[in-house]
Amino acid sequence: MNASVNMLRKLPIGIQSFEKLRSEGFLYVDKTALVFRLVQAGAPCFLSRPRRFGKSLLLSTFEAYFKGQKELFKGLAIEQLEQNWFEYPVLHLDLNAEKYDSKERLEKMLEFHLTRWETQYGVDKGTMTFSGRFATIIQQAYEQNGRRVVVLVDEYDKPMLQPFDNPELQDDYRKTLTAFYTVLKSTDAYLQFVFITGVTKFAQMGIFSTLNQLNDISFDLEYNALCGMTCPEIEATFAPELQALAAQTEATYDNVVEQLTRQYDGYRFTPSKGFAPIYNPFSVLSALDKLRFGDYWFASGTPTFLVEILKKTDFDLRELDGIEVSSVSLSDDRANIGNPVPMIYQSGYLTIKSYDPKFRVYTLGFPNEEVKYGFLNFATPFYTPVSSTDTSFYIGKFVRELCNGDVEAFLTRLSCFFADFPYELNSKTERHYQVVFYLVFKLMGQFTQAEVRTAIGRADAVVKTANYIYVFEFKLEGTAEDALRQIDEKAYMLPYSVDGRKLIKVGVSFDAEKRNLGKWIIKE
Known part of the structure; x- marks a missing residue:
């Protein structure tokens, strides 16, 4: 199967007229x-x-x-x-x-x-x-x-x-x-x-x-599936296009479906069990048409207004993915600028991950990688001195340095990153800097395995590359020695002891006076 299949079958990208779709031979779910x-x-x-x-x-x-x-x-x-x-x-x-x-x-x-x-x-x-x-x-x-x-x-x-x-x-x-x-x-x-x-x-x-x-x-x-697409619908309707995408990206059919799922699936519009997760139709059709994966839905309309609300309300961005909200707040029809989460949910940047019927509580999260990384990349310039066009460039350099085992270069770059903050950002609270740490490590997940921990008893961040596993602990109040001691005392490295990759512990202090990274200690 080759790309010529897209010349034979018409994909209804942006088609809003049912009459046009049917009379002109566009594919239809x-x-x-x-x-x-x-x-x-x-x-x-x-x-x-x-x-x-x-x-x-x-x-x-x-x-x-x-x-x-x-x-x-x-x-x-x-x-x-x-x-x-x-x-x-x-x-x-x-x-x-x-x-x-x-x-x-x-x-x-x-x-x-x-x-x-x-x-x-x-x-x-x-x-x-x-x-x-x-x-x-x-x-x-x-x-x-x-x-x-x-x-x-x-x-x-x-x-x-x-x-x-x-x-x-x-x-x-x-x-x-x-x-x-x-x-x-x-x-x-x-x-x-x-x-x-x-x-x-x-x-x-x-x-x-x-x-x-x-x-x-x-x-x-x-x-639930009235708008959007399910996986069975996609495979039944667009099988030749999926094969063409697989051929173009030099992947197997199953791998292409898996990547479509990872990037565009995950929407849930009901608290009920037994639902079929919904794929974003615009992104799926765009990927099949262009024969490459991209952030199509996110790029078609950026959430400037929502991020501005997050800034004005001083909302902790780290809480967004996995936040719990009452069922009343999602069905409430009163806009509350002090509580931006329901609006972010209804705009499609968060979706239902689970529902507790006993306490009537929803857990929300990013539906897929397109939305997660698109939203965080877009939000980063609102919290840092990096422009929207430079975010991936900066993050790519961070990842490359850790892939090469150069932790000194990584931390030096991170230190320069903070040093470039304009005055209005430097006057922010300590939590603002925690959010910046969160954004940097979260966005590294686009290119390598990077996890940001917020739960008690876990390291602040873990980054896994092909040859290394890094465990980071940052101390806003405390020394680099304290951070390293916490890694040892709480056995943060233990889960990776039989992994085979080189293990590196990194303890970092934060200098409140300089509003930047202070001392750091790197230990293998």
């Missing part, structure tokens, strides 16, 4: 059985998923179904499930394609959609408000077609997220959208189906408070 289940349930639904997970394509699939475009579903599961293909009026509101930096931008977007629908259904807007016009359109569409109306809202929260640091503008948006969406309750008798998507649930408090009939399926086990 069949989600129509789940679509049919939702349609039959009939309840107004809300689904929260990270960006680029296929929410827009899902809404387009609903639109094609409700418009009775049976020919587009030929060969798919729903073709056998649906016996009656009726055509309903569909109002599809897409709030994604706009930058909402002023009140006028939101009004312009709503005006665009309302005017289009009024033209379609012959409605005179007169002097009515946005909500009045929306209600009139729904009623008129129902009366003209004799069938109830379908309303699809894509990225409902986009206007609310962009001005998050502008409370006044956000309040204006909330009032406008609340009045607009409240229509979905008052016109319920005219509605056949309502489906709303977004990245977060936070804006619901102000916007959907009156829609008590809205069914949030974001955590439902049966809809």
